[in-house]
Amino acid sequence: MVNEYNSKTRIYKYLDKKDSLITDTVKFTKDDLLYLHRKAMELGFWNLDTDMTGPEWQKDSINSKVPRFYLEYNYKDKSKHVTLDADFAGNPRMHDAAKSMIDEINRMLATAQAR
Numbered sequence: 001m002v003n004e005y006n007s008k009t010r011i012y013k014y015l016d017k018k019d020s021l022i023t024d025t026v027k028f029t030k031d032d033l034l035y036l037h038r039k040a041m042e043l044g045f046w047n048l049d050t051d052m053t054g055p056e057w058q059k060d061s062i063n064s065k066v067p068r069f070y071l072e073y074n075y076k077d078k079s080k081h082v083t084l085d086a087d088f089a090g091n092p093r094m095h096d097a098a099k100s101m102i103d104e105i106n107r108m109l110a111t112a113q114a115r
Contacts, residue, residue: 002014002015003106005105036104039104043100044097045080048094049082050081051083052084053068053085053088054087054088068084068085069084069086070082084102
C-alpha cells in the first residue's frame with residue numbers, strides 16, 4: 001500500500017515525492033471522525049459493493065499499476081470495507097461515491113496533518 005492510515009493507532013504511512021516511506025502520527029478530532037461518518041452516510045458508503053475491482057485477467061496485465069483503494073470503517077456493532085480499482089468499469093454512481101469518500105478522507109488527513 002502506498003498510503004495507509006489507522007485512526008485507532010493514529011499512524012499514517014505514505015510515500016513522499018521521492019518514493020520514501022514516511023511514518024507520521026496524525027490525530028483526527030472527534031469532529032473530524034463525526035464528519036467522515038456523516039459523509040459516509042451521505043455518499044452511501046454502506047450500500048457500496050465490497051469488491052469494486054476489475055476482472056481477474058486484468059489484475060496481472062499491464063493495468064496492474066492502476067491504483068487500488070481499500071476503505072474500512074469499524075464500529076462497535078458493524079463494519080464495512082470496500083476495495084476499489086481506480087479504473088473500475090462497473091456502476092459509475094458507485095464508483096463516484098467510493099472515489100468521493102476516498103477524496104474526503106485524503107482531504108481530512110491533509111488537514112489533520114497540517115495542525
